Amino acid sequence: MKRSKGLQLVDDLVCEGKSVFSTADAVERTGASPTATANLLKRMLRSGLIERISRGRYAVRQLGVLGTSTAAENLAVAVSAAFGDQLHRIGYRSALDEHDLIAHPARVACVATAKRSRISSLGTRRLVTVIEPEASVRVGAERLGPSWVSGLERALLDAAARVSLVGGAAVLGEAVVAAADQVDVTKLMEYAEVLGWNAALRRLGSVTDALEVSGLAGEFEPLEPPRSDIQLEPGLDEATAWRDSRWRVRWHVTPDELASVAEQ
Numbered sequence: 001m002k003r004s005k006g007l008q009l010v011d012d013l014v015c016e017g018k019s020v021f022s023t024a025d026a027v028e029r030t031g032a033s034p035t036a037t038a039n040l041l042k043r044m045l046r047s048g049l050i051e052r053i054s055r056g057r058y059a060v061r062q063l064g065v066l067g068t069s070t071a072a073e074n075l076a077v078a079v080s081a082a083f084g085d086q087l088h089r090i091g092y093r094s095a096l097d098e099h100d101l102i103a104h105p106a107r108v109a110c111v112a113t114a115k116r117s118r119i120s121s122l123g124t125r126r127l128v129t130v131i132e133p134e135a136s137v138r139v140g141a142e143r144l145g146p147s148w149v150s151g152l153e154r155a156l157l158d159a160a161a162r163v164s165l166v167g168g169a170a171v172l173g174e175a176v177v178a179a180a181d182q183v184d185v186t187k188l189m190e191y192a193e194v195l196g197w198n199a200a201l202r203r204l205g206s207v208t209d210a211l212e213v214s215g216l217a218g219e220f221e222p223l224e225p226p227r228s229d230i231q232l233e234p235g236l237d238e239a240t241a242w243r244d245s246r247w248r249v250r251w252h253v254t255p256d257e258l259a260s261v262a263e264q
Contacts, residue, residue: 020081053081080146095150153188160200173262210255
């Protein structure tokens, strides 16, 4: 029995170790017209063989998870399909999730890139794009399948730099406690210096010291002496509940309150 063009296309991609492809790739591989290829892709979408990640970009669904969104099952594949060769990094809460540092999974895909993107979702996930200088996007990043993700140390710096993007100070504290025995302090300090992220380093130092995180408390030093106060969670319009005099960081909760949440 002759194979359908859709199954043949999927088989060819899988055999070559490719999980993402574009409409143009499909036209070239099938030898069909753009209109016929578009109709073929629609049938493949309906049958669950592929998933549309963004306009003109598709991902092959893995066997055994045909009822699950590729973006939910494999974020790296979905991000790679959407961003292709564009400089990018899975970061912030998404990176904390990939490193298994938080209890509740990230429902929003957060990707750092040097260029603005019109893409607003990856499959069923809402996409948040963080614009960073081109030189900083890959600092502390590591390979994750066909994509890139913040390494453990960069993930913690991401969280401390943009606390609101990870879900607040409680999530930052949770991640720090979970990562304590895996963090390379020297590497983290080097990344902070390259990025110029003194504020993020101060927040991490404040959290590790105040919570007395084993292996990390007392290990960090600011890139330069603090000259003014900063907030643990910038933009949060709440009264100061506690002030860290060494790091000059103002908290909207007490260390005991944060510790009770972070260590649950």
